[in-house]
Amino acid sequence: MSGFSFAESPVSAIAAPLVVTLPGPGSEVVRWGERHTSRVPARSRRLFDPVPEKPLTLHDSWWIVAAAALVAASALVVAVWIAVHLRVDPVLHQAGLFVHLASLALGFGGVLMADYLVLRWLAGRSTFADAVQSANRLHAPIWAGLAGLIASGCVLEPNLDSPLTRTKLVLVLLLTLNGLQAGILGRRLTDFTTAPLPNRLLGWAAVTGVVSQICWWGAIFIGFWNAEH
Structure with missing residues (x-):
């Protein structure tokens, strides 16, 4: 496919992650099949927190x-x-x-x-x-x-x-x-x-x-x- 590059592991094509390089001047590499190891920022976690932070009251x-x-x-x-x-x-x-x-x-x-x-x-x-x-x-x-x-x-x-x-x-x-x-x-x-x-x-x-x-x-x-x- 023109503009895309795929890379597979020679060991196992089924278990290996699929890597796609998107075209354009700001090329990005997208991987499927790997676990994300980076931690979610605290600010992003608060967006999904089911319990909102309690505001300060008079007697706090x-x-x-x-x-x-x-x-x-x-x-x-x-x-x-x-x-x-x-x-x-x-x-x-x-x-x-x-x-x-x-x-x-x-x-x-x-x-x-x-x-x-x-x-x-x-x-x-x-x-x-x-x-x-x-x-x-x-x-x-x-x-x-x-x-x-x-x-x-x-x-x-x-x-x-x-x-x-x-x-x-x-x-x-x-x-x-x-x-x-x-x-x-x-x-x-x-x-x-x-x-x-x-x-x-x-x-x-x-x-x-x-x-x-x-x-x-x-x-x-x-x-x-x-x-x-």
């Missing part, structure tokens, strides 16, 4: 949590600025109060439910895996309630000259930061649902729960005191 790194904390603190500062410069009529104030109370019920109710699940595990009425998985499902309503409290607080005309109001803002900031690091704690706890819980994680969880309760109850008390006085 302390750096991501620190960035989220910075964003949360900035949002709280923006909320305070809006509360100072916004003129609120009575209708908007009443609507904001309703949202504030509903958000309190949603967020703080989720916190109390999570603590109740932990108490059930401590009492031996549920497994640790069930307690952790159920508590992790409560993160969404808790964060929704906290966001609603901050947003609705912008229209409640807080007295920022009061030391109690400033203390409440600090408690809200601590509550937010505590919730962000609690996400990493929950991720670590899921690794020990079938293994003994280390004392380090147990102490970490206890401190997180105590800080959460202090911040929630302190903010509720200050809000009630300011409403009455």
